[in-house]
Amino acid sequence: MIPNYDEKYDADSVFSPEDAIEAQGDGLPDCPRAIILGYQDVLHEIVRTQTADVTTLVRSQKLYSLSDTVGFIPVNEFGIGAPATATVSENVIAAGAEVVIMLGGCACLQPEFAPDAALFPTRAVRDEGVSYHYVPADQPVRATSALVDRLTDTFTAADFETHRGPTWTTSAMYRETGKEVEHYLESGFISLCMESAALWAVCQYRGVDTATIHQIGDYLAPGRWTPESGGERGLPEMLPLAVDALEAYIHSG
DSSP, rough: OOSSSSSOTTSSSSHHHHHHHHSSSSSSOOOOOHHHHOOSSSHHHHHHHHOOOESSSSOOEEESSSSSEEEEEEETTTOHHHHHHOOOHHHHTTTTSSSEEEEEEEEOOOSOOTOOEEEEEEEEEEEEEEETSSSOOOOOBBOHHHHHHHHHHHHHTTTTTTEEEEEESOOOOOOOOHHHHHHHHHHOEEEEESHHHHHHHHHHHOOEEEEEEEEEEEETTTTTOOOOOOSOOHHHHHHHHHHHHHHHHHHHH
């Protein structure tokens, strides 16, 4: 069982994200109210060419300001999966972020979804380890419903096919078995990723809003893996829509 120590949830941490940030000697950086976490090089390249407004959050973690209210962090430069996502999320929340979302690729579990559809998970099966250090096993982790509504409406208005449903978060990429995939497919799960449960658990624990936008990177079926989705629109087209939705969400109060 995770965590191994039972009396964890009411205990204070020995080392906090504020400690890590302030240890750099420059104090807390100015952090936009909403943050997009990115995981693919294509997003980092787009952001890097569009803005020169970049600061360092902790160590080498870059924070790009896309607008007065929205920032972007290329998590893939720091690492991948649940631990990296949780650490970066903690840092931006400590610096003042009120909304943290992830925009990244996923494995699609529903073969009928169009390859350039946008997926918006609503709850997560927690098949990793990080989330259990924030939220007990008997409590669900979910995306913020009002934020998912805003994101879905924005993408639908831009003629994206959109889908909502549960997602499966696992850290064991090479141990996704056929029977598991079949189970989640038949149970209506829309996607598989390595980060959502951890991100949402951190945000739930810290009291900030959160959501996930999934671009279909590949398809996973019980006996088959299709490595390329072949969609005509993907992360480059999704990024400005995510920014627009987050700005509207922040300004709506």
